[in-house]
Amino acid sequence: MNRLPAAVHRSTTALLGLVLLVVGAAAIAWNLGVQPVVDWVERIDNDAVGSFADSGWWTLVLAGIVLLTLVWAVPLIVSAVRPGTVDDLELDGSDETGAMSIAPKLIAAAVADELDGEPMFTSVSARALDDRSRRIIRLEATASPERTYPEIAAKVGVVTDQIRDAVDGTDVHVQAFVHLEPRKVPSRR
Structure with a gap:
């Protein structure tokens, strides 16, 4: 894999891994009753989550997240796909236009x-x-x-x-x- 796609893949994997590690550690700490984490979870207003979902801008936020994900994910997927075939080459040749194609x-x-x-x-x-x-x-x-x-x-x-x-x-x-x-x-x- 070329350097740029490899660097993007590694940084994306590191970022997602770090986010999942933090969320997982917080969930385990909350489940075990670790005090600062339990206090933080109790401060979350359950009604606020419902009001966010009902507000008009929430749809725009979700659409923005989907768009960002597509802009980020599509190049990652395309760079990982390995077509393996090479198109014909245009070489200087002997036809009327002065070029020839060869596989x-x-x-x-x-x-x-x-x-x-x-x-x-x-x-x-x-x-x-x-x-x-x-x-x-x-x-x-x-x-x-x-x-x-x-x-x-x-x-x-x-x-x-x-x-x-x-x-x-x-x-x-x-x-x-x-x-x-x-x-x-x-x-x-």
Whole structure:
């Protein structure tokens, strides 16, 4: 998750948690008969609550609370939803208008197919995804432990540069992850 949505989620959770903690502690203290809390609860005028509900401005207050909740909650929900699909990219191309459209998942699939033919990799996957409004082509390659880092970096670096060149001028980010399989230690018997 990007920093801004993550910060908003955490601060919202902290605020709601703090409010619920205070209300819960006050309810427990009132139930146990803790003196200052019991006095505060007894000072509440039950008739005032009814008169507030009957007054005309109370409806406006409730409407304001609903509006504030929607303004606050909708961006939180939207930022948490992860659509996962990336729209087609508009690249400089060869059609009449000078542009062409291509699905990033096709670029990712071509890269995965190219690396999959390399014997040094045991598995290769590439995906185009939308990580909260950040479009990414993510390449993951798993290599056998006998391979050296310079060997792996050379192969992965070439295709990563090819992807960057292909999506130049767009807001697509390229990520490459390399996993090394653990070395198998022969068991001693």
